[in-house]
Amino acid sequence: MPSELDPKKQREFAVRVVKQLREAGFVAYWAGGCVRDQLLGRTPKDYDVVTNALPEQVRKIFGHRRTFAVGAAFGVITVNGPKGAGQIEVATFRSDLGYSDGRHPDRVVFSSPQEDALRRDFTINGLFYDPIEDRVIDYVGGVDDIQRRIIRAIGDPYQRFAEDKLRMLRAVRFVAELQFSLDPHTAAAIRELVPQIRQVSPERILMELERLFVAPGRVEGLRLFRELGFLDVLLPELKPDTEERQSIWELNLRVLGALTDPDFPVAFAAVARKLVTPAELPPICKRLRMSNQVTAKIIWLIEHENDLDCAHLRPWWEVQPILISPWVHDLLKLAETRAVQEGKNDLASFHWCRERLQWPPEKLNPPFLIKGDDLHALGLPPGPIYRQILQEVRRAQLDGVIQSREAAIEWIQRKLKSMNGTGERK
Template identity: 55%
Template sequence: MIDSDKMREFAETVVSDLTSAGYQALWAGGCVRDQKRQESPKDYDVATNATPDQVRTVFGHKRTIAIGEAFGVITVIGSKTTGNIEVATFRADASYSDGRRPDSVRFTDAKEDALRRDFTINGMFFDPINQQYIDFVNGEADITAKLIRAIGDPHTRIEEDRLRMLRAIRFASTFDFEIEADTYAAVQANADKISAVSSERILLELSLILNNANRKRGLRL
């Protein structure tokens, strides 16, 4: 059974080990958002300038799984109480011809990695060693304002992955946030394109919307 304190300690250790090896490593995405909202993260993701091969060298091939290596993602295996940690190399995405995943990626720095993410609340980093937030997208301000805002052009973000329309609704209903006006307009304008997303992915998002306390608001959105 996962222990939240031990999971956090393991996530800190992963960052510490990468940092000690000479790389930049930060917590990224939802765990940073949850921590900023003073909630306990359900899991932790690490972003780094180490390449997948370098990550595997730091932790050893027996302790890592190269599940998403083509996209710069390596899983570091933990224990039954800590769970595993996904370590992703900072990346920029090429075009999304299938409206789901990038055709290719190139490795880059933390700022460009933040700018390719979906919403500002998910685009922040946290350095657990120095206890410092790194926010290139004003995610902290939008958490304070209770806004779901696409990073950059909302139409572009949705064209990249149409499921982001449902994710915007899920985050807004789960956190009791508003969807920022331009982002909501893009969701409405692209709503008919949701059919490009697989039924499995749609059903998963819908189940997450329906299984939270604000499900009625999610359905209204």
């Protein structure tokens, strides 16, 4: 939820939208996730309203300047609220006809509240709520399933998943986010149909994975992800198909569960570590349409996950480049959590790293003493030697051997002299 949104104003606006539709002579309820969250004692992130008013009638009630008809083909009108209240999607009760692409209805027909509820994915999302009379309208048994903490498809799960393949993955994500269990009949349908998830765009799959990997019940969610066959279809490179890989998989899930509020790259790195090499990660990330930034972070975390284990025993010039990375705090969290889950009691190196990270910037990462221009001024022809010399000077600087630009220049002159053996630069 964007920080500028005020939950109180959102709710007040959602009530007002229902009132205005009622005053105009229409039926109107809250629908979907906001009803579910309210019954769970959570503050809804957003609100959706359903009504028997047609899209053009909705626009007339709220005014064309405050409404957008982006989803009008599906009976959805977006209504802009006052500052801090956000937007509300007002949808006409509908039934969906045909899903030839396995994701979106070919066309819709406007219908009744009951028919609208029956077209939705899971019973917990098929509820309506009347904020004026404070009552829940339940055509699908969603209230009972919330009380039983079960994710269950509405009606025939095979039909629900045939309509929209992404619903299969959403079921697992809801299990992880809400820490519910999955209805056995719904699970059986997913196991049979799971290869069809490939019909869904990688971008939409990634959006579900990003939420699954960081959900409160992410460990059980990923166990279910594997058990239902999603791991084989979407992430076969991570399959724990040997005894050794199974041991790594279990350790990785323990690490994932022990991490405090990980973001997606950290969570993915925790699960993927030791199951794939850094070199194997780029095609996986590309296949899932991860951004370059996310891909780089995952690869960096896995490349360096063991580099801090004995940091306090290694030369400072080796450790310092890691500690100045913008991702070092995530690396520390991942590496220390993994060490604890491996049963290691000596965490001195991680404490040492955190102490170093308290240093002022000019001490932790002092400016370089020389640049390539300095080497050019000394008459050295450009080439690979530049990188070698600059690295050596930097190491000597970090270790305190060289502490000024003048000393660095003298050091380079001595090195060049020793390299050509005659005192004349070649």
